[in-house]
Amino acid sequence: MRLPRVEDIEKRLPTPEDFTSRARGTELTARVGTALGITFGICFLTGMWSHFQYDPPGWLPIGPQPTQLYRVTQGLHVMSGMAAIPLLLVKLWGVYPRLFILPPKKLSRAFVVDVLEKASIGVLVAAGIFQLASGALNIAQWYPWAFSFRRTHEAVAWVAIGALLVHIAVKLPIIRTALGADLEDRDDDHHDSTDDDDEQHGPTRRSVLLGASAASGLAVLLTAGQTVPFLRKISVFGVRDGDGPEDLPINRTARAARTDKTALDPNFRLEVMVGGATMAFSREQLMALPQRTHRLPIACVEGWSRSALWTGVSVCDLIELAGGNPDSDVKVRSLQTKGGFGTSDLPANFVRDHRTLLALELNGEALTLDHGYPCRIIAPNRPGVLQTKWVRQLEVKA
Numbered sequence: 393m394r395l396p397r398v399e400d401i402e403k404r405l406p407t408p409e410d411f412t413s414r415a416r417g418t419e420l421t422a423r424v425g426t427a428l429g430i431t432f433g434i435c436f437l438t439g440m441w442s443h444f445q446y447d448p449p450g451w452l453p454i455g456p457q458p459t460q461l462y463r464v465t466q467g468l469h470v471m472s473g474m475a476a477i478p479l480l481l482v483k484l485w486g487v488y489p490r491l492f493i494l495p496p497k498k499l500s501r502a503f504v505v506d507v508l509e510k511a512s513i514g515v516l517v518a519a520g521i522f523q524l525a526s527g528a529l530n531i532a533q534w535y536p537w538a539f540s541f542r543r544t545h546e547a548v549a550w551v552a553i554g555a556l557l558v559h560i561a562v563k564l565p566i567i568r569t570a571l572g573a574d575l576e577d578r579d580d581d582h583h584d585s586t587d588d589d590d591e592q593h594g595p596t597r598r599s600v601l602l603g604a605s606a607a608s609g610l611a612v613l614l615t616a617g618q619t620v621p622f623l624r625k626i627s628v629f630g631v632r633d634g635d636g637p638e639d640l641p642i643n644r645t646a647r648a649a650r651t652d653k654t655a656l657d658p659n660f661r662l663e664v665m666v667g668g669a670t671m672a673f674s675r676e677q678l679m680a681l682p683q684r685t686h687r688l689p690i691a692c693v694e695g696w697s698r699s700a701l702w703t704g705v706s707v708c709d710l711i712e713l714a715g716g717n718p719d720s721d722v723k724v725r726s727l728q729t730k731g732g733f734g735t736s737d738l739p740a741n742f743v744r745d746h747r748t749l750l751a752l753e754l755n756g757e758a759l760t761l762d763h764g765y766p767c768r769i770i771a772p773n774r775p776g777v778l779q780t781k782w783v784r785q786l787e788v789k790a
């Protein structure tokens with residue numbers, strides 16, 4: 393059997409001219425691309441802000457103020473990610489015929505440049521699709537993969553942003569011309585839009601751009617309710633509708649964290665360790681200490697958030713009571729044995745803030761088991777995964 397020659401394959405491939413929609417053109421792709429670039433830029437910056445919450449670098453001012461910041465940034469992360477999905481689809485539809493522009497025949501500088509450019513666009517498209525798909529599946533709590541979402545999503549974010557910057561640098565002259573031109577301008581080989589065989593060429597660029605903006609807006613509207621309270625009723629795709637025991641959603645149950653027995657142990661004691669000394673408190677003894685009440689948000693890394701009224705002992709009061717200096721970093725340990733968040737680090741600037749509580753009550757009722765009974769951490773401006781539940785030990789770091 394004779395292998396097909398390159399020419400034979402080329403003959404079977406469609407050519408860009410075979411795609412006749414009058415909507416395609418750099419004037420459209422440049423505008424959709426700009427919107428897409430903005431959503432990816434917001435995703436990257438808010439994503440890196442989330443990344444730094446886990447291990448705050450000394451140069452970055454991460455602290456309890458402003459109280460709602462992480463709620464806003466991670467909500468924005470997911471909203472702009474959702475907005476990017478229809479934009480990416482329209483962008484790919486717009487540029488897809490260009491994939492069939494064949495590289496120059498001879499091995500020349502032009503050939504190398506063409507192949508490199510196609511390769512960089514390939515990396516950008518693959519990384520972009522991965523970020524949006526992995527992010528959307530993650531917040532839907534469906535993890536059809538064996539890798540660490542957080543680490544991989546962060547690593548591919550750098551690839552996506554790097555490839556995006558290369559793409560913008562290479563395409564800048566074209567982008568500027570296209571953005572400066574009228575949307576329906578025809579400076580390329582597409583048919584003139586005044587042709588009366590409109591039905592052949594389908595929608596105009598303006599209607600495609602309007603459609604893309606509407607789809608993007610709708611994607612945000614249908615998910616934003618998990619962050620924006622007044623949209624809660626219409627955001628049918630919001631992963632959390634805001635309801636849960638004590639009027640607050642649950643991400644990890646006591647059963648999933650394997651604390652459903654240990655947390656109900658009547659001999660439970662919270663240990664506060666300062667230097668070599670340890671002070672132990674039963675829940676009743678904690679309830680007898682001076683209580684503080686604050687309205688603070690739970691802001692999940694998945695983008696949903698909800699404010700609630702928390703009552704308990706402030707961590708700085710407890711540390712002081714145990715003879716420690718509240719201007720210290722504190723290691724928090726949980727009864728939780730399953731999952732990655734059985735411990736967390738409370739930096740000194742959170743400990744010093746009396747709104748950082750060892751909470752015993754939620755919305756005026758004793759904490760339920762799934763909300764972290766017998767006691768849990770709640771601090772302003774912190775990702776939900778670091779608001780440790782079922783706390784058994786606070787250790788002042790030397």
Ligand code: HEM
Nearest residue numbers: 435436439440443473474523524527528542546549693694
């Ligand atoms: C539909 C779109 C997206 C969704 C739903 C989404 C969702 C998420 C979630 C849930 C996290 C928190 C991970 C965790 O702490 O466990 C996260 C982190 C992050 N995201 Fe996205 N994301 C999306 C798109 C993007 C895009 C387009 C970029 C960048 C180009 C990006 C960059 C990041 C970065 C850098 C982090 C920090 C990861 C870390 O903590 O190490 N995300 N994203």
